[in-house]
Amino acid sequence: NAGVMQNPRHLVRRRGQEARLRCSPMKGHSHVYWYRQLPEEGLKFMVYLQKENIIDESGMPKERFSAEFPKEGPSILRIQQVVRGDSAAYFCASSPWDGGRYEQYFGPGTRLTVT
């Protein structure tokens, strides 16, 4: 059973460009979470999605960031007009259903560098 897949693993963007980060959850998992890890910091929750629904986006910046988890295909975290402060590691996690009793399984992360 493959784990959580994320691509690309490394992404370099110039300021003002768009970044698209992809996440394929573990087989059988219908809940996806995105976290951001800034340099020298712990992970911060960004958004929680189920298929075709955003359940909790309380950790998402108000502008430039969006996320989706379509009926078919991976979950996408999209950052428009990137700035240097967006440079971070972005981790996706998945769980079988509501996170309560079930641990979240993390992907290897996408390291975004904005130049």
Next chain:
Amino acid sequence: AQSVAQPEDQVNVAEGNPLTVKCTYSVSGNPYLFWYVQYPNRGLQFLLKYITGDNLVKGSYGFEAEFNKSQTSFHLKKPSALVSDSALYFCACLVEYGNKLVFGAGTILRVKS
């Protein structure tokens, strides 16, 4: 608001000695508590969790953690450290029926031979 504190930025221990990585939490409901480990340039690997039941939880790679409700702590322990245990350890909390993990800042564990 819930929070997790890991009071030590770094823990140093000699190989073969017992290790403890500390974690305290603050939540308004029943907490679900987790420990994850992160190796350089890798994702987080799940070690163990406390949901309910026995206060002593056993996990992967010989690690265990003790839930202490009165002290709101969930310290990670291992009886005999290995050099390969050197990594970044995160404690995290999920409120019952909640969805998002709240992480501590992380503790670097260095095990020296």
